[in-house]
Amino acid sequence: MSTATAGAGGIGWVLADSWTMTRRELAHWARQPVQVVVGLVFPVMLLLMFNYLVGGGRGVEGDNTEFLVPGMLALTMAFGLEGTMLAVTQDLGKGVVDRFRSMPMVSGAVLVGRSAADMLQSVAALAVMTGVGFALGWRWHNGPAAALAGLGLLLLLRFAMLWVGIHLAMVAGRPEMVQAVQILVWPVGFLSNVFASPESMPGWLGTVVEWNPMSATATAVRGLFGNPGGATGSWAAEHAELLAVLWPVALIAVFLPLAVRRFVRLSH
Amino acid sequence: MSDAIVVEGVHKRYGQKRALDGLDLTVRGGTVHGVLGPNGAGKTTVVRILSTLLRHDGGRAEVAGFDVRTEAAEVRRRIGLLGQHAAVDEELGGRQNLEMFGRLHHLGARRAGVRADELLERFGLADTGRKAVKRYSGGMRRRLDLAASLITEPEVLFLDEPTTGLDPRGRAEVWSAVRSLAAGGTTILLTTQYLEEADQLADRISVVDGGRVIAEGTADRLKAMVGGDRIDVVVRDAGRLADAARLLGEGATADADRRLLSAPAPDRMAALTRTVRALEEAGIEAEDIAVRRPTLDEVFLALTGPGDGVEAAMNTAVAV
Numbered sequence: 001m002s003t004a005t006a007g008a009g010g011i012g013w014v015l016a017d018s019w020t021m022t023r024r025e026l027a028h029w030a031r032q033p034v035q036v037v038v039g040l041v042f043p044v045m046l047l048l049m050f051n052y053l054v055g056g057g058r059g060v061e062g063d064n065t066e067f068l069v070p071g072m073l074a075l076t077m078a079f080g081l082e083g084t085m086l087a088v089t090q091d092l093g094k095g096v097v098d099r100f101r102s103m104p105m106v107s108g109a110v111l112v113g114r115s116a117a118d119m120l121q122s123v124a125a126l127a128v129m130t131g132v133g134f135a136l137g138w139r140w141h142n143g144p145a146a147a148l149a150g151l152g153l154l155l156l157l158r159f160a161m162l163w164v165g166i167h168l169a170m171v172a173g174r175p176e177m178v179q180a181v182q183i184l185v186w187p188v189g190f191l192s193n194v195f196a197s198p199e200s201m202p203g204w205l206g207t208v209v210e211w212n213p214m215s216a217t218a219t220a221v222r223g224l225f226g227n228p229g230g231a232t233g234s235w236a237a238e239h240a241e242l243l244a245v246l247w248p249v250a251l252i253a254v255f256l257p258l259a260v261r262r263f264v265r266l267s268h
Numbered sequence: 269m270s271d272a273i274v275v276e277g278v279h280k281r282y283g284q285k286r287a288l289d290g291l292d293l294t295v296r297g298g299t300v301h302g303v304l305g306p307n308g309a310g311k312t313t314v315v316r317i318l319s320t321l322l323r324h325d326g327g328r329a330e331v332a333g334f335d336v337r338t339e340a341a342e343v344r345r346r347i348g349l350l351g352q353h354a355a356v357d358e359e360l361g362g363r364q365n366l367e368m369f370g371r372l373h374h375l376g377a378r379r380a381g382v383r384a385d386e387l388l389e390r391f392g393l394a395d396t397g398r399k400a401v402k403r404y405s406g407g408m409r410r411r412l413d414l415a416a417s418l419i420t421e422p423e424v425l426f427l428d429e430p431t432t433g434l435d436p437r438g439r440a441e442v443w444s445a446v447r448s449l450a451a452g453g454t455t456i457l458l459t460t461q462y463l464e465e466a467d468q469l470a471d472r473i474s475v476v477d478g479g480r481v482i483a484e485g486t487a488d489r490l491k492a493m494v495g496g497d498r499i500d501v502v503v504r505d506a507g508r509l510a511d512a513a514r515l516l517g518e519g520a521t522a523d524a525d526r527r528l529l530s531a532p533a534p535d536r537m538a539a540l541t542r543t544v545r546a547l548e549e550a551g552i553e554a555e556d557i558a559v560r561r562p563t564l565d566e567v568f569l570a571l572t573g574p575g576d577g578v579e580a581a582m583n584t585a586v587a588v
Contacts, residue, residue: 013374020371028359031400095355099416102319104344105372 017106021113029117039083039121040128043076047129050195051136067222067229069133070150071194074218076125077158078189082182084118084165089175108260115162122158126151141226150224153244157217160248160255167259193218197229198237210236213251216243270333272297272424272455273318278327280313280479287313288324289479295457295472297423300450302470303459304568310479311459312352315428318457319349332423348417348425352432354409355416356401362412363388363397369416387415391445407438414445425449427458431465443469463564473564475571483571491562498566499533499543502526502556512554515546533559 029036050072051065091097091114100110140147168181191208193215198206209215219240222229236243273295280288288310295301303311316322318331320340329335334342349355356365363384370380388394391411401409410430417425427446431439446469450456460466466473467487475483475490483490503512506527513520513529520531533539536559547554 016374017372020368024357024360024368027364031359094358095351095353096357098321098351099349099355099369100372101321102344102347102349103369103372104341104374109372 014106014109014112017109018112018116020105021109022116023113025113025117026120036121040125043072043079043125043129044132046075047072047132047136054195063137063228065133065136065138066227068195069129069136069138070221070225070227071192071218071229073126073129073133073154074157074214074221075189075192075194076129077122077154077217078161078214079185080118080122080125080158081161081165081168082178082185083121084114084162085169085172085178085181086175087118088114088166088169089172089178092170092173093175107264111166111260111263114166115159118162119155119159122155126154138227140224142224146224146226150221153217153220153224153241156245156248157213160213160251163252163255163259167255167262170259170262188212189214193229198234207234207236210234213243213247216240216247220244270297271295272299272332273301273457274328274330275314275318276328278314278317278329279325280310280317280322281325286479288317290327291476291479292481293474295455297455298453299471300446300456300458300469302466302473303457303476304461304463304466304473304564305459305476306461309476311476312428313479314476315349315351315426315457315459319347319426320344321349345420346423348419348422350410350414350417350425350427350430352429354401354413356409356413358402359400361398361400362393362404362415365401365412366416366419369419373420375419383419387418391415405438406434407441410434410438410442411445414442418449422454424455424457427456429459429461431460431462439465463568467564475568477571483567487564488561490564490567493567493571496532496534496562497536497559498530498562499539499557499559501529501531501543501547501554503529504553504555508552511550512547512552515550515552516543527555 047069051068091110097110101107140150169178172178172181191205192212193209198209198215201209210219216236219229219237220243221227223240271294273293275291275293277290277292278288279286279290291310291314293301293303293314303314305311313322317324317329318336320336320343323337329337331343332346334346336343356362357368360368366384366387367380370383371377373380375383384397385394388397391414393408393412393415396404396408401412404412414430430446431442434442443465446456446458450469456469458466458469470487472484472486473490474481483493485493499516501512501516503509504527506524509522509524509527509529513522516529516531518532520529522529531539540557540559544554544557547557
């Protein structure tokens with residue numbers, strides 16, 4: 001039977017194995033629909049909470065909801081890091097990864113499956129969030145091309161956080177360690193312009209906030225959607241679109257190879 | 269048949285700890301080889317190195333004629349691995365698991381499906397194929413795990429403590445599967461803490477301690493190494509145990525709870541007659557007297573010496 005495993009090879013197997021691993025993640029969803037729904041509802045809950053209860057948009061001219069929605073989209077993409085980390089640590093803790101690694105498959109396909117599933121989940125999350133945003137009165141004002149560019153930047157941020165998450169998960173190793181990272185994710189998430197304009201903060205803090213990768217994405221997306229809160233006059237704000245591309249690309253360039261290398265060499 | 273596994277002077281360190289310290293192992297094709305040792309002896313490390321999950325620091329390791337470090341892909345096409353923990357996706361069903369592994373073995377979608385059904389049938393899991401594996405019993409999970417190791421009918425199968433944590437029925441199921449695979453010509457490397465398991469299943473046994481093989485051979489040969497046959501006496505009156513022990517002479521051991529004495533009996537029948545007569549003269553009543561080959565537990569104790577080895581062997585004796 002081993003003849004069946006010979007031959008072919010190359011890019012064909014990379015695609016075939018990646019597809020098999022993506023199917024595995026989709027099969028998990030089909031078996032746990034509640035978990036999928038909870039994952040989609042949580043950011044919506046945050047959006048509603050900040051829209052109605054906390055009253056974001058501190059120090060911003062214009063409509064609060066118009067300011068908040070693009071920021072929440074960026075926050076949701078960045079917080080996807082946690083979901084990725086949790087999924088990876090849980091998976092690595094199981095014996096099934098040992099089986100994958102002792103098989104003649106393309107070993108990186110395990111990570112491709114993870115990233116494909118997380119990206120699909122993020123597309124769904126964006127669809128739900130923008131739908132709710134529309135219901136709240138938020139709009140994109142600059143036409144479909146700019147809107148798509150904005151969504152593209154959001155997914156690029158998610159893709160970067162995905163690989164950061166995969167790498168951190170392997171460094172952390174155990175699901176318990178993810179909690180430590182989760183605690184750090186929140187201040188990093190709030191040290192941004194998602195909820196408040198950097199202009200409303202002390203000078204040094206405003207600068208830190210503006211250089212946060214998530215702020216760059218939020219500012220760029222606000223500009224592309226024609227939502228308020230984009231311009232603060234600083235260099236980082238003026239070049240938000242450039243930063244919204246450079247930051248994620250830099251993170252991917254560092255963490256994707258690190259993650260793949262670590263996975264291939266993984267040894268307990 | 270040629271050698272299916274060759275391990276020569278393999279070293280592996282984890283930081284300061286030497287997990288393997290120049291381990292040697294040769295397994296002939298088509299045989300079952302037992303690797304017996306206490307926890308921490310290096311059994312799992314050997315299996316992980318041979319199944320390409322772990323890289324060794326020094327020495328030579330070959331499986332099915334391929335170097336596990338430089339020809340890992342070739343090795344992976346020819347092996348199956350049953351690790352200590354179930355290596356299946358617990359969220360998915362049994363059939364979903366086997367089909368997925370078949371695809372990852374590059375059988376193609378159709379053949380992966382056919383193979384999955386064959387294996388479910390063969391391991392008596394056909395009606396449970398759709399149920400999530402986490403709802404399986406321990407024995408069922410182990411059988412599915414074994415089925416997953418056999419997708420491509422591997423030349424060499426690694427079983428790392430395959431029955432640890434199973435109830436007697438689950439253990440019997442795994443044993444019978446191993447026997448039928450061995451009968452079919454699969455080379456099997458089996459690690460175990462259960463001496464009985466190695467005795468039952470393995471053609472040859474390597475006793476491992478401290479990352480090294482401290483004895484190797486057939487179960488009979490290992491038993492002979494400890495010094496031949498023994499005589500066991502169960503005394504009716506526990507109070508006479510010490511008296512009886514004196515009669516049995518040098519090297520006698522006593523187990524007070526079971527009122528059992530055991531002593532070397534190199535001359536077998538002569539020792540039996542001598543003992544019966546001596547007990548009779550001393551007026552000590554025996555419930556049972558028998559001459560027997562030494563057990564692997566005794567081999568183990570004798571070889572691994574005091575310390576962890578003894579404790580592990582005692583635990584094993586209880587577990588068996």
